[in-house]
Amino acid sequence: MAAFGTVFMPKMALTTFENNQWGQAQTVAADSIQLHPGAHVLHYSSTCFEGLKAFRHSDGSVHLFRMDQNVKRFAQSSRFLSLPAIDEAQVSKMIVDIVAQYAADVPLPPGSMYIRPTHIGTEGAIGKAAAPTLSSMLYVLLSPVGDYFAGGAKALRILLDETGMRCAPHMGMIKSGGNYASALGPILKAKAEVQADQILFCPNGDVQETGAANFLLIDGNEIITKGLDSSFLHGVTRSSILTLAADLGMTISERNLTVRELLERAAKPGVEAALSGTAAVLTPIGTFIHNGKEIKVGSGEAGPTTQKLRQALNDIQWGKAPDTHGWLTKVC
Ligand SMILES: *Cc1c(COP(=O)(O)O)cnc(C)c1O
Numbered sequence: 001m002a003a004f005g006t007v008f009m010p011k012m013a014l015t016t017f018e019n020n021q022w023g024q025a026q027t028v029a030a031d032s033i034q035l036h037p038g039a040h041v042l043h044y045s046s047t048c049f050e051g052l053k054a055f056r057h058s059d060g061s062v063h064l065f066r067m068d069q070n071v072k073r074f075a076q077s078s079r080f081l082s083l084p085a086i087d088e089a090q091v092s093k094m095i096v097d098i099v100a101q102y103a104a105d106v107p108l109p110p111g112s113m114y115i116r117p118t119h120i121g122t123e124g125a126i127g128k129a130a131a132p133t134l135s136s137m138l139y140v141l142l143s144p145v146g147d148y149f150a151g152g153a154k155a156l157r158i159l160l161d162e163t164g165m166r167c168a169p170h171m172g173m174i175k176s177g178g179n180y181a182s183a184l185g186p187i188l189k190a191k192a193e194v195q196a197d198q199i200l201f202c203p204n205g206d207v208q209e210t211g212a213a214n215f216l217l218i219d220g221n222e223i224i225t226k227g228l229d230s231s232f233l234h235g236v237t238r239s240s241i242l243t244l245a246a247d248l249g250m251t252i253s254e255r256n257l258t259v260r261e262l263l264e265r266a267a268k269p270g271v272e273a274a275l276s277g278t279a280a281v282l283t284p285i286g287t288f289i290h291n292g293k294e295i296k297v298g299s300g301e302a303g304p305t306t307q308k309l310r311q312a313l314n315d316i317q318w319g320k321a322p323d324t325h326g327w328l329t330k331v332c
Contacts, residue, residue: 004114005116006143008141008142009098009105009141012027012142013026013098015139022090027098027101033137037124040123040125044129045178046082046121046132046136047118047178048077048081048175049116050070050115050116050175051115051279052114052117052278053065054112055109055318061319064329067092071086071091071092073175083133084134084136095115099113105144107144112145115141116140116141118140119138122135156275156283158197158200160259161202162202162203162204162259163203165201166183173230187211200215205258206231206257217262217266219271223241223242224253224255235278237313267296268298269298282306284306284307
């Protein structure tokens with residue numbers, strides 16, 4: 001099976017913003033775009049993206065999961081980056097239409113079609129370090145993906161970092177390219193030095209998130225996760241898991257969590273910790289690494305509540321449980 005995100009459908013949906021307006025959406029080849037070498041995005045990182053999935057149900061129908069949330073966040077990211085305001089209705093239609101065109105290629109569960117809307121500043125103007133791009137390009141790429149957990153859900157090793165930051169604090173809730181480049185140096189260092197899979201960024205002891213996923217602590221009947229503020233990305237998976245956990249009668253505590261409290265709780269038997277995101281849904285954490293010490297979370301293996309919550313979310317996405325929250329959009 002090819003690595004996640006390396007296979008693309010041959011065509012994508014694309015529109016451009018020029019002369020103060022969006023053009024008509026087109027279906028174009030997905031293997032190249034043309035850009036001026038001085039394009040704003042290449043110099044000043046005016047770029048944001050989204051990640052959502054389409055799922056095939058057993059009756060053959062194809063459904064998007066919470067597209068409205070991703071389109072809203074895409075609009076917000078574009079706004080915070082001073083990119084042209086997106087037309088949410090147009091983008092939603094581009095997503096639905098391109099997925100409909102490739103409906104036959106949407107994999108069966110546990111696979112899905114990963115959808116990557118992308119918005120970039122295209123004005124060729126290298127004097128605009130402190131000015132917004134006047135033109136932009138927005139496209140919707142499709143990538144069929146397999147089972148993220150092929151070979152079993154291996155519990156992750158996570159380094160707790162109290163000194164670094166994932167990105168500038170005012171950029172946390174923006175799904176923008178520069179943030180990932182910003183986190184890469186520390187992540188590669190953690191991989192090389194302590195064989196960590198990811199860093200959980202906890203500036204001044206405040207538990208935030210990893211490079212591309214939100215963090216959840218599960219202690220008995222309670223889920224603890226940081227309350228929404230501008231310092232981290234507001235995941236759609238995070239919000240969906242919290243909703244399903246509340247449906248199951250769990251207590252949801254959205255509040256700040258310190259490294260100290262995290263480590264005190266993690267050492268207790270039966271505690272679980274997990275990362276949430278569209279790509280991997282809910283991934284168990286087996287070990288924290290902190291100041292040279294290794295702390296096992298619960299048994300150190302994937303826990304039952306993490307598995308139950310992931311299954312509850314997958315069941316809705318795969319049409320095996322009723323969509324009581326109206327999260328699915330039928331494409332065809
Ligand atoms: C995309 C992303 C997430 C997860 O968001 P979902 O909407 O659940 O996919 C969390 N953190 C970061 C930094 C992200 O980029």
